[in-house]
Amino acid sequence: AQSVTQLDSQVPVFEEAPVELRCNYSSSVSVYLFWYVQYPNQGLQLLLKYLSGSTLVKGINGFEAEFNKSQTSFHLRKPSVHISDTAEYFCAVSDGDDYKLSFGAGTTVTVRA
Amino acid sequence: EAGVAQSPRYKIIEKRQSVAFWCNPISGHATLYWYQQILGQGPKLLIQFQNNGVVDDSQLPKDRFSAERLKGVDSTLKIQPAKLEDSAVYLCASSFSGNYNEQFFGPGTRLTVL
Numbered sequence: 744a745q746s747v748t749q750l751d752s753q754v755p756v757f758e759e760a761p762v763e764l765r766c767n768y769s770s771s772v773s774v775y776l777f778w779y780v781q782y783p784n785q786g787l788q789l790l791l792k793y794l795s796g797s798t799l800v801k802g803i804n805g806f807e808a809e810f811n812k813s814q815t816s817f818h819l820r821k822p823s824v825h826i827s828d829t830a831e832y833f834c835a836v837s838d839g840d841d842y843k844l845s846f847g848a849g850t851t852v853t854v855r856a
Numbered sequence: 857e858a859g860v861a862q863s864p865r866y867k868i869i870e871k872r873q874s875v876a877f878w879c880n881p882i883s884g885h886a887t888l889y890w891y892q893q894i895l896g897q898g899p900k901l902l903i904q905f906q907n908n909g910v911v912d913d914s915q916l917p918k919d920r921f922s923a924e925r926l927k928g929v930d931s932t933l934k935i936q937p938a939k940l941e942d943s944a945v946y947l948c949a950s951s952f953s954g955n956y957n958e959q960f961f962g963p964g965t966r967l968t969v970l
Contacts, residue, residue, distance in 0.1 A: 786947060786961030833898050843912065846898030
């Protein structure tokens, strides 16, 4: 099973500032990578996914992520955040063998005016 | 399209009591997952069903947890007896098939064991 490390447990950021959430995973021949967002008292919603092809992936709500195979990373970015982006963000990985998702511990993003 | 439904949303019980959670997946989704999300951690897969058969239950504490998916649609997850460490949010998710197709999550059931 994959191991996923989200390097920041909490990220405070001002409105309209950029944000980057870091995610590293244990090495594997082939992986599928995901970012999910969880708003308070809600389930997880898929932001974006990398399955193959271009290493720069664009998702919903202006988020994007870049897959870096050599560094086994899949960092999430947004150039300008809104108050409504306050939520918890989870990086998830599955390898090519069983497709099961392994989640990181999550990063709490708090956007302040 | 209706999403994944779960009930109840909140449950408080005493330790050693039993509790059951219900999940109704998105119509047509053959694969159903139950996750446990302890505060401050990411979701951990407990059990995966493909139609009404179990694909993976390696992380399910079988001495106290059980799950079933009769008729390949709704599913119930039961804990008997509950322990303090079972306090968590229990998430149900479904997907069209068991591969990397997107998993859609329900709102979860927050269990507090006192």
